[in-house]
Every structure is written in C-alpha cells, then in structure tokens.
Amino acid sequence: MPQTYNVEKDYSNTRLDRWFKLKIKDLPQSLIEKIIRLNKIKVNKKKQKSSYRLQEGDIVEIHNISKFKPKSPNKILKYKPSQKELSNYNKIILENNENFIVINKPAGVAVQSGTRSLKNIIDILKESKYFNDQKPYIVHRLDKETSGVLIIAKNRSYAQLFTSLFRIRKIHKTYLALTFGKIQKVKNTLKDNLIYYEGKKKITQKAVTHYKVLKNSEKYSFVELNPITGRKHQLRRQLYNIGNPIIGDNKYYFSINRKNRDIKKKSLMLHAYKIKFMINNVQYNFKASYSNLFEEFIKKNF
16 A cells, blocks of 8 residues: 655645655655656656655555665764754844744754764754754855854745745845955945855855945954845955955965964854744844954954
C-alpha cells in the first residue's frame, strides 16, 4: 500500500520535487527524477513531472521507495544550543508573532550552518520556545560577522511573501558602518558592476547604494547606508572600491591598510540598523541597537 499525504497550505505552489525533499527524503535530484519516472509518486492518482506545482489539498501517493538511497549520504550536523544560550536569545527578540520573528542578530554567528560554521541562528531558533512545532524560514541573510535586524518567517506563505517583497524592493534596509579614512562626499550614491564567479562562469551584477556620512575625521568615517540592490558583500565591496573599507573587514581590509594593523578591529563594524516594510496595510518598523564595541569606537574617535 502506498503512503498517502495531504498537501498542507504551507506547501501550496511548491514544486513536487522540492516538496519531496522537504517532507519525505532529501535525495539527489537525479534520484527523485528516476522515482517519478518509475511511477512511484502520484498526485491525485496521476503521474506528474517534478516541476508540477502542488496545491493545498492535493493527495500525494508514495509507493515503496526504500531501495532508493543516495550512494554516499552526507551526515548533516546540527548545532545544539545550551539552555543558557537559549535564554540569552530572549534579549535580542525585536518582534515575535504567529507569522514571523525579528531579532537583533549578534555578530560572529552565521545565519545557517555551513562548512566553517556549525553554530548558527536557524538551529538555535529551532530549539527555542519561539518555534514550537514550526520551522524557521530564511528570507534574507546577513554575513556571519554582521550584526543587526534579521527577519525569519514561521511558515511557508510568509516566507514566500517576504521573498517577493525583497525581490520588488518593498523592504527598506538601513545599515551603519565605521570605515577607514575620510569619505569626501557627505551624501552620494554608489553605483558599481560587481563581478562574481560560479565556477568558471563570470557574472556581473549591478549594485546601487545611497549613503550619508554622519560623522567623520581624517582617519575614520561613520556612515549610514541604504542599499537599493542586495548583492553578496555589496556594502563591503562598494566601500572598499572608494578607498574606505569597513573596519574589521578581513576580506577587503589588507590591500589598502596593510600598515594599519594596530588599529584593525576583530569585529566587522557593519550593523543592520533598521528595516521597514508594509503587509496588509500595516507598516512595520524595526530598529536594532548596535554593540558596545561599536558605540565605544564612535565615542573615542569622533
């Protein structure tokens, strides 16, 4: 007898192969295609392609697939936070409702697990009281060393909603950064064509950021940034390009400031300060305070 599953609202408009990976078994795409080809998966009694978009209420039948296993399954390690760590996260909650949570992400913690970062926000929140019987959905990212406002959805429908709002640029973000050198123009718009590589493939992406210098000296600048596009390392690279890399940026720091090792900071001085958006005619505005290290540097140097 096949196993039968009723598609829930959270998975409405999800591809069949994606649903299978999330709900049944995380198999390689080629193996999922083979299972579908062999008529081991049916939707509403019919054979469907892997790209078929499921709808709420669809009935998915999974016939015996026990023999289908990846050749070399990867063991996924999950981070297990201590009770003390979970308790500390209560202090960084900016908003908690039935559809999403907003936190003031601490610097030095990755958003999700990676090859170099076992400790991560998603695994911590999974174990917290804020996600009882719910799954955290990533809707945007902050670099591991960047602190500040981070939204995490609690269901698929809001994850899709936030993804759409980010795509059409209806979510507005404000960052604060401390940089090396005096930024000459108090207000300006940075426009760059940033180059990335996927293997040997070269990809060029347009990056646009408005900025305003809040304070500066001959050595440093305190700047407010409003990115219009959302490219990887966008703010770090654009400030580097104008000769004012962010303090503590190990990746883009040394080529300009090799002689200034004594003033290099361990923490990246980049903070996601504010975020605002509108859902169902309700305006949301969130602001995250920056760290003591950030504040001490401002007081000492400006």
